[in-house]
Amino acid sequence: MSEPDLDADGYLIDLDGTLIAGRSVLPDALWLLEQVRGRFVIVSNNAEHTPHQLARALRAMGLGVAQEQLLLAGTAAIDTIAAEYPGASVLLLASASLRTYARRSGLRLDQPRPDIVLVARDRHFSYARLAEAADALSDGARFVVAAPDRNHPGANGKPVPETGALAAAILACVGPIPHRVIGKPEPALFEMGCARLGIAAQNALMIGDNPETDGLGSKRIGMRFLQVERGLIRTAKSHLRYAAG
Incomplete structure (x- = not known):
């Protein structure tokens, strides 16, 4: 089968389900990163780690991705708040690394x-934090x-709770109040990715496995989307789908 035409000026690439699954590198990940070298950013709804942490983990898996090539929902949310509300007081439900990142960004916690109130993936979420x-x-x-994801499949196929599940618990307490979502499919990460690459959305290509996040978000800003299943990018053309934005 012929390989897909990678003819865009730049590429936004999903991580989980496209390049990796858990701690395993998916079949065509290395090939893809070689093809788009220097013209990509990874956009992920990861709301637990910093780019520095994740880049180090990916290097250990054999994927040479620099932290500057990682746009993550958790740190992007902190960056957005720090830019729009400098020095704001934030109740941050998140990992220790994101709490450190927030303090270094000038936000005041606790x-x-x-x-x-900013909710990310907090493995220590509790009744007390919910009430707070x-x-x-x-x-x-x-x-x-x-990020809106409520779960992701674990290594055993069972659901692993994600940020969206924690947000749903909070909304169950306070009702359907207005709230802002940073991660995919909302436009923020896509727009940040294009800005980092210095290209317009219509000249970029989003490569990902989830039509509800990667695909819908691409469509909303007029970006093409290449759907991948099981990490098969170059050899399984039947698993690829282009959708105009």
């Missing part, structure tokens, strides 16, 4: 009456969700 978030939102804090 303050009374926070301005913003509900209380802050009831007092008028803004609500930001790093």
